[in-house]
Amino acid sequence: MTEALVERGVAFVGAILVGVTAVVQLKNDWAARGLDADVTKLLLGLMAFGCILALLAALRILGVHA
Amino acid sequence: MAAAAVQVAVHDGHDDVAARYRDVDPVYAETRSIRLVGFMLFLISDCILFSAFIFAYIYLRTSAPTWPPIVDGHQLPWFDTSFAAMNSIVLFGSGVTMHFALENWKHLNKQKFNRWLIATIVLGLGFLLGQAHEYSVVNITWAGSTMGASFFTLTGLHGFHVFVGVCYLTILGIQANRGVYTGSKYFGLTAGTLYWHFVDVIWVALFFLFYLW
Numbered sequence: 317m318t319e320a321l322v323e324r325g326v327a328f329v330g331a332i333l334v335g336v337t338a339v340v341q342l343k344n345d346w347a348a349r350g351l352d353a354d355v356t357k358l359l360l361g362l363m364a365f366g367c368i369l370a371l372l373a374a375l376r377i378l379g380v381h382a
Numbered sequence: 383m384a385a386a387a388v389q390v391a392v393h394d395g396h397d398d399v400a401a402r403y404r405d406v407d408p409v410y411a412e413t414r415s416i417r418l419v420g421f422m423l424f425l426i427s428d429c430i431l432f433s434a435f436i437f438a439y440i441y442l443r444t445s446a447p448t449w450p451p452i453v454d455g456h457q458l459p460w461f462d463t464s465f466a467a468m469n470s471i472v473l474f475g476s477g478v479t480m481h482f483a484l485e486n487w488k489h490l491n492k493q494k495f496n497r498w499l500i501a502t503i504v505l506g507l508g509f510l511l512g513q514a515h516e517y518s519v520v521n522i523t524w525a526g527s528t529m530g531a532s533f534f535t536l537t538g539l540h541g542f543h544v545f546v547g548v549c550y551l552t553i554l555g556i557q558a559n560r561g562v563y564t565g566s567k568y569f570g571l572t573a574g575t576l577y578w579h580f581v582d583v584i585w586v587a588l589f590f591l592f593y594l595w
Contacts, residue, residue: 323467359583363477
């Protein structure tokens with residue numbers, strides 16, 4: 317098992333865990349109103365998007381350079 | 383009484399943050415709004431700072447005949463995507479733990495707040511160690527190419543923000559345990575959480591630009 321495979325495995329599992337948690341938190345906070353609540357929702361959403369990018373990188377769908 | 387008012391407001395289906403503070407202390411609610419706008423302006427100014435460097439990188443990259451650039455007859459290597467993906471998850475994970483920390487403070491659970499805050503600080507330090515490792519193994523230099531200059535400038539600037547964030551969260555933790563914040567007055571913790579989420583989101587852009595694009 318190569319070092320890169322271990323790193324991608326950790327990234328894959330971590331991306332699912334963190335991404336799902338971020339989405340659940342976003343759902344829980346959805347009803348909250350106010351400037352800080354709205355910005356937090358935006359930032360949580362972008363963080364969940366980052367988890368999708370990391371997941372795709374772990375699966376070698378993104379970030380594969382010939 | 384104030385704590386009870388907060389608890390009721392938080393568990394209400396429509397959690398109006400501003401109304402929650404008005405109910406507890408109208409003067410605090412007003413100063414909190416002003417401080418919040420000030421903090422948002424700071425985050426916007428920071429966003430502009432990163433945007434300037436990011437657009438410079440995009441310009442340099444799209445105007446280069448080949449990417450990675452060729453230096454001394456050799457094409458520079460791509461960055462290690464596998465390690466970066468793992469390190470990114472460490473930082474994104476710290477965003478989630480910071481969110482949990484603030485939620486526990488709102489629900490007056492100080493013990494869990496401390497645990498999640500420490501987890502956030504540890505993950506933040508873990509990310510910085512990961513960056514230091516990457517700097518030590520990456521086969522480019524700051525001065526050797528536009529790729530190296532862009533990479534070290536942007537990730538260095540971000541790393542500095544993470545370092546400041548770790549110090550900031552440590553100070554917030556000390557303040558929280560010394561009774562500076564209460565169940566209804568905790569703007570510092572809100573600002574710290576927003577800052578940490580902001581640092582996470584900046585990394586989403588850098589991760590895409592340097593490792594996935």
